[in-house]
Amino acid sequence: MVRLGINIDHIATIRNARGENFPSVVEAALVAETNGADLITVHLREDRRHIKDADVINLRNNIKTELNLEMALTQEMIDFALEIKPNFVCIVPEKRQELTTEGGLNVLANFDALGNAIEILKAHNILTSLFVDANSDQITAASDLGAYSIEIHTGKYANCKKPYLQNDVYYQIKDMCELANSLELVVNAGHGLTYHNVKPIANIPQMNELNIGFAIIANSIFWGLPKAVAKMKQLICEKQF
Ligand code: PXP
Numbered sequence: 627m628v629r630l631g632i633n634i635d636h637i638a639t640i641r642n643a644r645g646e647n648f649p650s651v652v653e654a655a656l657v658a659e660t661n662g663a664d665l666i667t668v669h670l671r672e673d674r675r676h677i678k679d680a681d682v683i684n685l686r687n688n689i690k691t692e693l694n695l696e697m698a699l700t701q702e703m704i705d706f707a708l709e710i711k712p713n714f715v716c717i718v719p720e721k722r723q724e725l726t727t728e729g730g731l732n733v734l735a736n737f738d739a740l741g742n743a744i745e746i747l748k749a750h751n752i753l754t755s756l757f758v759d760a761n762s763d764q765i766t767a768a769s770d771l772g773a774y775s776i777e778i779h780t781g782k783y784a785n786c787k788k789p790y791l792q793n794d795v796y797y798q799i800k801d802m803c804e805l806a807n808s809l810e811l812v813v814n815a816g817h818g819l820t821y822h823n824v825k826p827i828a829n830i831p832q833m834n835e836l837n838i839g840f841a842i843i844a845n846s847i848f849w850g851l852p853k854a855v856a857k858m859k860q861l862i863c864e865k866q867f
Pocket of ligand 1: 696777
């Protein structure tokens, strides 16, 4: 069964919009867990635009499943991860001006720094994932570094407006999942996945986990969070023939 990581960053976005202490990210995480989330994912951005340090600490102390901390490759974030000890760290590229993570990491250009981070985190029993585009050089480099997993950036697939182009991007992702699996990397994916586009990605045989946020939190306005989570879980677990 494909694992579902629920990214709850946008619960914090709503909370911060009014500077209130609700809606609670911990309550959202617990509701997500009750309704099918296998892990809780948060991105502690350097500008703290949504999730704050205290949120991660509260989640660590209260959730019942596993915590996946998305973060930039900085000393500040590595130190924070060592203090919090999430189950997983997913290293992502981060730009101040972007609305959301725009592309995958350049593993080759950051080879030594990533290698150091993976080693330090591993020594503290934290498994590291690298957020990469569906690119064989980047995936091979992730394997050379001893990363536990990769998370393939599905934004390009999700944003494709033309079905024939989306098909090409899809088959590239599928091939890269096979490659990663052959290199003994655990294969995850995420970004831009919705109720309409998730199934083909979830049905890739090597897929271990999907991290999904915006579509679920957005639809929870109409359906409520329990149904928004449960419906996504059902979709990713149904086999497509
Ligand atoms: N995975 C990673 C590494 C991300 O950076 C994000 C966005 O924060 C997601 C998954 C979730 O993307 P979305 O909110 O588009 O579902």
